[in-house]
Amino acid sequence: MRMTVIGTGRVGAVHAVCMADLGHTVLGVDIDPEKATALAAGRPFFHEPGLAALLRRTVASGRLRFTASLAEAVQFADTHFLCVPTPQRRDSGAADLSHFRAAADSVMSYARACGRDEVLLVGKSTVPVGTAERLVARLGPAADVASNPEFLREGHAIQDTLRPERVVAGVRTPHAEARLREIYAPMARAGTPLIVTDTATAELVKLASNAFLATKISFINAMAEICDATGADVLTLAGGMAADSRIGPGFLVPGLGFGGSCLAKDIRALATHGEELGLGESVAFLRQVDAINTRQRLRVVRLAERMVGGSFAGRNVGILGAAFKPRSDDVRDSPALAVAEAIRQRGAQVRVHDPEAVDNARAAHPDLQFALEVTKACEQADVVLHLTEWAQYRGLDPGALAAVVRVPAVVDARHTLDAALWRAAGWTLRAPGRPRLGRPAV
Template identity: 55%
Template sequence: MRISVVGCGYLGAVHAASMAELGHEVVGIDVDGPKTAALNEARAPFYEPGFEELLARTLATGRLRFSTDVTEAAGAQVHFVCVGTPQKRGEYAADLRYVQEAVESLLGVLAPGDLVVGKSTVPVGTAARLAELVGEKVPGALLAWNPEFLREGFAVHDTLEPDRLVYGLPAGDDGATAERLLDAVYAPIVARGTPKVTTDFATAEMVKTAANSFLATKISFINAMAELCEATGADVKQLADAIGYDDRIGRKFLNAGLGFGGGCLPKDIRAFMARAGELGADQALTFLREVDNINMRRRIRMVELAREVLDGSLLGKHVAVLGAAFKPDSDDIRDSPALNVAAQLQLQGAVVRVTDPAAVDNARRLWPQLDYAPTPEEAAAGADAVLVLTEWRQYRELDPAAFGTVVRQKRVLDGRNALDREAWTAAGWTYRALGRRTD
């Protein structure tokens, strides 16, 4: 099939290359000229394991190209909309300008029988409004909503081997036509027996925000337990292990620590609350406000813990921060808890040096006032304390004995409960973590 992908950021670029991998002829459209040029040269504009290899492989087949000219999407049967929906400045609601502009840009190239497929995370009601616009301007063209469920660090796998497909479809024969087209797009995935949910627009729009809200709630729940553990002397890691054996609960997303960040969970739960308020159902999601509050409190608590470990004062103390990305295997620093903590430490008088395997360049652009180092050893040279704030494998696998030779004081704060406490304490380190006993 001929496919276009409008918006070639993180979601769109991965989706375009993945669709070419499935055998389709794909053109990716983006307004950013340098970005499309880089993609055409198989240079990924972001860090994502496995993506650059996929990009090079699919470009070499001749089935994939990128352009700034939307007219090159003409002739495609299916047009995916993969643009961002950031939080509006000064409010919780999602900014839908880019989705609106993307759909409007396609109106000039759509033909009857074409299918526009939204993948962006949008508030309930967006798809119905855009479907009406498409149908009015190009009679016979259809719209469906097919939310994405990508995990940064696993985006290629999650696109090519998803755990489910969700189709938000129009009613009647139009819905059947849209479903057939989507099944053709995802033919190898459908053939594997991947679970598929076909539903209406509103349900499909809610799936992604509901899923993210549930995950955010689970993370904030265990972090609330960490607060209680600190007050009672209990150990949150052992607590999480114990309740995680219950298959109704599960162990995933029960790692207490700095909490969540990134470009999805924070803004999605806030947009969900905003839309519920617009619909007069705000009381249904009031619990998400506390989920958000708990999450933000973890950052404050980490700064407090650092001050406590550093003998009650941050002033003039040298602090190494291991991690800038909001999660490992990513260079995404949007709403990064690690960088937020690093900046707060510096504002309160600490001398902070940050390192990250992938996100230093992005961090330097956004937080130029911080100092950066290329390796953990250089970041920690002469440090009075080391904070592990992103759980990269490289940090989990550090040799605490060797690492201890570069610091001034062997004090480590494990902001993700990711280190082997026994190994670090055996090497002479003072180990502290959120929600963990000090013994």
């Protein structure tokens, strides 16, 4: 099937490449000609494992092209996936739909100009409940609007697109349902459930899923605070809870909390929309989920501050991690960088290492210092903070690293370092929710 993907960021580029890999003929559209040119040459402008190779293969196959012309896109196909940003508005927690509406308006304007009387707009962007219906009222009867939310994890986006746990299709017409069934037929044949529903439910599935995942993370971090106050161990606690099949281990992971462009934005948007609907009491807990998550950053700063004697002034601090999660170079709302910046503002000399995100982190935080090697980031450090759980940090030799720091002290804010190994190498290791690590080994 012929289709376009409008917006080729982290969601759109992956969707375009994967749809072409499934055998569809795809035209990716980006208003930035440089991005469109780079993708057409097989060069993704962000890091996502597996994307570069798949991009080159699908472009070479002839099934995938890129353009900066929306007029060309409307002439190319009548099915258009909208993958444009819907960030949080600056004046509230609500989603900013200006890019989403502008893309839809432009498609319909070009469609009318070239005589297309049937257009299917498929929203993959995360939007408030009711957006599809409001878009139909805005655009008129020639526009059919469907909701097909994405459930991608950065660092695993190719796998999550080609072998998803489910595909949700919110439709208003039999035509839209038939079109989406045809597009996702290869996945359905492979056993992926296709959940067909109305557009409002599909829109809410994405928001509710992210809100639930965020709640699990904040819940276990709230328990970590109780562990610090009582002497309990949060990792053992999480394991004991996860053994219950009704709870499970997914996202029950204590640490620095969530960041990135989705979870915090989506729970704020859902809370704001609920309040607008007069359901403030029902969504009030989302405000607390958000507050607990944000508080973890300050807790880690204070823990590190205690380890350097109560003041960062004149101290050297090594930071391991800049991306908001491993296997990505995305630094949007990165907890690691928020902690690094807070420590810098308290008077420390801060050096940050990340395997992939240094360039993006430097652009976002030019006042921080960055290092391309772990040893350079930790050189003469009074404390090292492990803030993004890259696999290569778990494999560090703590004995070798002890030789370059001033004081062998580390905060494991992601709970993935081998505490016994690091302590045996002479390190003082602290971790939120594990107060007994501060006591001598028995």
